[in-house]
Amino acid sequence: EAQVTQNPRYLITVTGKKLTVTCSQNMNHEYMSWYRQDPGLGLRQIYYSMNVEVTDKGDVPEGYKVSRKEKRNFPLILESPSPNQTSLYFCASSPRDRGETQYFGPGTRLLVL
Amino acid sequence: SQQGEEDPQALSIQEGENATMNCSYKTSINNLQWYRQNSGRGLVHLILIRSNEREKHSGRLRVTLDTSKKSSSLLITASRAADTASYFCAMNSGYSTLTFGKGTMLLVSP
Numbered sequence: 669e670a671q672v673t674q675n676p677r678y679l680i681t682v683t684g685k686k687l688t689v690t691c692s693q694n695m696n697h698e699y700m701s702w703y704r705q706d707p708g709l710g711l712r713q714i715y716y717s718m719n720v721e722v723t724d725k726g727d728v729p730e731g732y733k734v735s736r737k738e739k740r741n742f743p744l745i746l747e748s749p750s751p752n753q754t755s756l757y758f759c760a761s762s763p764r765d766r767g768e769t770q771y772f773g774p775g776t777r778l779l780v781l
Numbered sequence: 782s783q784q785g786e787e788d789p790q791a792l793s794i795q796e797g798e799n800a801t802m803n804c805s806y807k808t809s810i811n812n813l814q815w816y817r818q819n820s821g822r823g824l825v826h827l828i829l830i831r832s833n834e835r836e837k838h839s840g841r842l843r844v845t846l847d848t849s850k851k852s853s854s855l856l857i858t859a860s861r862a863a864d865t866a867s868y869f870c871a872m873n874s875g876y877s878t879l880t881f882g883k884g885t886m887l888l889v890s891p
Contacts, residue, residue, distance in 0.1 A: 708883065
């Protein structure tokens, strides 16, 4: 089944403890991105990647890192999480670029205490 | 920067009625997309309409685009309880990021 998977789905952590949220797609898509969704603010893009080893900042990149060593994987790294990063995170992919249909993962709900 | 605004923020209707949601944006676009989100889950793509198109249909969904007014509408006909969800428009403006609106929450009561 063609899909985008994220792990973990739920995560509770404490301020400053490094964490990684994994994202993987099995559709051979070139474009991948991360969004966060907050009440009243909608979805905002954190980082995106046009292809392997090519990443760029979205609207709200502060406090996050990403890497794209393989086409299928696009992990989101929080080096030192803070409470304002408590949010619902979505990974998405599309065949070539941001203008196309985005395929979303199921989401990761993060709580930073 | 590109921002999308959906209207209304929330809509409550009865099964069988039609639901109309509107989206307005500020700058020119290449395409506009509509997505659906069931409570806390991932977004699911519904329709993409390009800037040179005025109307598209998909099953019970009808999307219109008026680039002169910088607005789009999503019509769901003969709504069902299963249509209860949040609906988002997303604007693609070339090299900028894909920008999502804040969504319309639709409640369809049996």
